[in-house]
Amino acid sequence: MIAGLAVDVLLAAGSLGLALGVIRARRVFTAIALFIAHGLLLALAWVRLDALDVALTEAAIGAGLSGVLLLAARHRLARGGSERTTEAPGRVATIFIGLGCACITVALGYAVLALPKPAPGLAAEVAANLAATELGNPVTGVLMVFRGLDTLLEAAVLVLAVIGVWSLAPDATWRGTPGAPWPAVTDGPRALLARLLPPIGIVVAVHILWVGADAPGGKFQAAAILAAMGLLVWFAGLVRVPPTASWPLRATIAAGPALFMAIGLAGLAVEGAFLAYPEGLVKPTILIVEFVLAASVAAALALLVMGAPSRDAPP
Amino acid sequence: MSLLADAFTILAILAGIGFFAAGTAGLLRFPDTASRLHALTKADHLGLGLVVIGLLPQAGSLANTLRLLAVWALVLVASAAAGPMLATLTRRAEPET
Numbered sequence: 420m421i422a423g424l425a426v427d428v429l430l431a432a433g434s435l436g437l438a439l440g441v442i443r444a445r446r447v448f449t450a451i452a453l454f455i456a457h458g459l460l461l462a463l464a465w466v467r468l469d470a471l472d473v474a475l476t477e478a479a480i481g482a483g484l485s486g487v488l489l490l491a492a493r494h495r496l497a498r499g500g501s502e503r504t505t506e507a508p509g510r511v512a513t514i515f516i517g518l519g520c521a522c523i524t525v526a527l528g529y530a531v532l533a534l535p536k537p538a539p540g541l542a543a544e545v546a547a548n549l550a551a552t553e554l555g556n557p558v559t560g561v562l563m564v565f566r567g568l569d570t571l572l573e574a575a576v577l578v579l580a581v582i583g584v585w586s587l588a589p590d591a592t593w594r595g596t597p598g599a600p601w602p603a604v605t606d607g608p609r610a611l612l613a614r615l616l617p618p619i620g621i622v623v624a625v626h627i628l629w630v631g632a633d634a635p636g637g638k639f640q641a642a643a644i645l646a647a648m649g650l651l652v653w654f655a656g657l658v659r660v661p662p663t664a665s666w667p668l669r670a671t672i673a674a675g676p677a678l679f680m681a682i683g684l685a686g687l688a689v690e691g692a693f694l695a696y697p698e699g700l701v702k703p704t705i706l707i708v709e710f711v712l713a714a715s716v717a718a719a720l721a722l723l724v725m726g727a728p729s730r731d732a733p734p
Numbered sequence: 735m736s737l738l739a740d741a742f743t744i745l746a747i748l749a750g751i752g753f754f755a756a757g758t759a760g761l762l763r764f765p766d767t768a769s770r771l772h773a774l775t776k777a778d779h780l781g782l783g784l785v786v787i788g789l790l791p792q793a794g795s796l797a798n799t800l801r802l803l804a805v806w807a808l809v810l811v812a813s814a815a816a817g818p819m820l821a822t823l824t825r826r827a828e829p830e831t
Binding site for chain 2: 607619
């Protein structure tokens with residue numbers, strides 16, 4: 420009891436301290452490093468709240484992939500000569516920013532403290548109807564069945580994001596290879612990691628994807644791990660990424676949301692409601708969608724990090 | 735038997751915490767990047783190793799035992815790879831002092 424409280428206090432103080440560090444950091448790199456550490460601490464906080472699905476996602480996407488994205492963005496900014504140490508805002512601006520942040524903090528704190536106990540929610544209804552989904556993990560049940568539309572839109576947003584990034588390519592490299600090609604390394608730590616980790620990572624990702632039906636896990640966490648493995652091999656210069664004009668590449672990104680939409684429309688035709696799954700085949704249908712979505716999301720996440728086709732040299 | 739296992743767990747984890755404390759002290763006190771990296775990787779390798787060994791009697795099942803060992807092995811690989819990478823970068827940034 421006391422030990423649990425001590426851990427909670429440490430976690431809260433640590434994440435507040437790191438958040439302060441992110442704001443106070445004068446160098447972008449320092450701020451990003453602290454942001455990643457903050458994300459990992461947040462993941463631990465979610466574990467303490469028994470929200471293992473959220474913890475996995477926070478660690479994989481919130482800290483890991485966002486961190487890599489931010490580092491890549493910093494590198495591109497620096498190359499364009501637009502990175503400078505942030506100039507402190509004037510005194511009046513500081514006061515107003517502080518006031519604004521304080522108001523939001525107080526409002527959020529009040530909202531949390533004013534929640535009735537037990538907090539209102541649909542958890543009881545989800546638990547009562549979970550059997551209909553043929554799944555054991557209520558989070559997956561919500562994501563794939565009760566709020567399937569949200570998940571479909573989330574997956575579709577990723578496709579749009581990739582299109583958006585690709586659209587930033589200059590005319591000269593339009594339809595070219597995403598990102599700057601990394602020189603191949605044959606020895607040293609980078610080559611070691613690129614050869615050693617992907618087989619393990621792929622097994623872990625498929626495991627997380629597969630147990631997602633009945634235990635914490637699922638496509639987004641698995642896709643983040645798969646994307647990380649792909650990026651590792653890419654950083655070591657061991658793979659050639661197909662150009663953005665490549666149809667197999669485009670099909671991989673679009674397949675997940677397309678399949679999800681097709682199944683949704685089939686539900687409309689057969690069961691009479693969009694995203695209604697066929698009776699008795701709910702779990703197999705969900706698993707198929709999860710596997711194809713995982714592949715699409717993994718490809719999209721990796722391509723987001725690689726960036727638009729360009730001729731610049733890698734860092 | 736379970737008392738013995740608990741005692742072993744406590745001793746091993748305390749030893750592991752000792753290595754983490756020493757590693758942290760080294761990170762804060764050592765004069766240059768290379769020795770600071772040395773202190774950090776020592777904490778990762780030995781500190782986490784001792785914590786994992788201490789947790790093994792509590793794992794309960796073979797699958798959990800293997801998971802614990804896999805966590806340790808993955809951290810070993812990651813810090814063994816990250817250490818030299820960081821060292822190379824710093825050597826490039828601050829040539830021979």
